[in-house]
Amino acid sequence: MSRAPISRRALVGAGLAASGSLLSTSTLAQPAVAKGLVEWRMVTSWPKNLPGPGLSAERLAQAIGRLSDGRLQVKVFAAGELVPALECFDAVAGGTAEMAHTASLYWAGKLPAAPLYTTAPFGLTPLEHLTWVDQAGGQGLWDRLYAPFGIKPFMAGNTGFSMAGWYRRELRGLDDLKGLKIRIVGLGGEVMRRLGATPVALPAGEVFPAMQSGIVDAAELLAPYSDLAVGLHRVTKLYYGPGFNKPNGTGEALVSLKAYDALPADLKAIVATACRDEHTTALATAEWNNAVSLATLKETHGVQVKSMPADVLAAGARIAEGLLSEIAAKDALSAEIITSYRTARARTGQWMRVTQGTFLAARDA
Structure with missing residues (x-):
């Protein structure tokens, strides 16, 4: 249950009381929770x-600690240190961690x-996506989607518009996929699978060795x-764009609703503010x-920047739109999200x- 906001007078009084007991060995022996401090993983x-x-996660944790004057400390565990890279959602839902920094695209199966x-392929750009979620x-809808798992989601980082990837051999058209x-x-x-390719899902830390060893061709x-x-x-030196498959790169902060609701109002606000600030900082960076x-x-x-063949883009756009319709048919909430996204x-x-x-075309000319 949420507690009422702490008044400035109460905070000052608590600070004076605490300062008077700094030399008490019994006080020094008290755990952090007893001193009103909260520690999250x-x-x-x-x-x-x-x-x-990765840097977004670190900055976010540091910002929460700084803005809370150390009252809420967040310890960051990189992929594999506490749980595997693709098990962050379950870790927060199950109480292994109070918080995660990850990406929602990993949870399609759930x-x-x-x-x-x-x-989404051929979807919103970074500014459009921010506008959709925020305004x-x-x-x-996002809150409703995650609520059954005891999770509160926040936008908390953005890697911007992506590229379409690195290819060992040149692409001339659909047949090359x-x-x-x-x-x-x-x-x-899934779009690439329907275009004829074989998608391989790997966490970020496994991409280079898979490419280097030939496990994947791109x-x-x-x-x-x-x-x-x-x-x-x-x-490889062949680098393709545009990243039609990923025109935005929002990172999400997953927060345990149980842990979040246990915070006083000011710390809740600090978590939300830190996530929002990191989203802006990360996108500009x-x-x-x-x-x-x-x-x-x-x-x-010596990297060669190549454009995806026109027939790949045209076919991909048709497939992507059909894929959204298939998701909308899954359940009522998915239908609401797809309708909202398309609007x-x-x-x-x-x-x-x-x-x-129009402006960019004129500026470039």
Whole structure:
């Protein structure tokens, strides 16, 4: 049960009382909980400090500790340190951790509509996605989707628009996808399967060795900032875009509702504020570092940036739209989420075509 907000006078009084007992050995021996401190565990789906999402997890934990003056401390566990990379949802739902930093696209088998909260093929761009969740009803539907598992979701990071991935051989058209093994996750993996490829779901930390050893013929991870750090350019120089399969990269913070509801109101607000701030910080960081890293890949490492063949994009768009309809048919809540997502895409898309689309074409000319 939530407690009432603590008044400033009560906080000052508590601080004076605490300062007067600093030399008491009995007080020093008390556990952190007895002193009003809270300690959470955060599991992640990322290798430690992976540029992009790994750094988001670390910044988020640090921000919560800083904004709470140390009253809520979050210890970060990288993928595999406490639970495997793809078991973060279950870890929070089951009480192994109070918090996780991960991506909703991993939960398609559990919740068919969940991947949309990271991205959908030919779906919302980063700004459109933020608009949907924050202003157009997306957050309320997300809360309802995760509530049966005792989880409260927050946007908490964004890797920006993705690339379509690294390929060992050049793509000339749809026929070149047939039988191709590609590391890809989320709804984009199902689109690639229907295009003739063989999707292989691997956590981020296993992508480079799989590509290097030939387990996969191609790999889609994120965008230049993360991809450069992982070193995929050491395996192949063919880098394809646009990332039609993942035009957005929202990272999610999963918070145990039990742990969240036990917090006083001010700490709840701090968790929410820290997540929101990290989303903004991460997206700005991604946009700049993706631009810088792409230049480095091309100019220093000789990477060739290629465009996905037109027939692949056209076929992929048709398949993606059908896939959304299939998800909508799964259950009533999935149908609500798909309808909300499509409505947001149509409305923001009209505005972007009138403004950004026309403007960028004129600016480039």
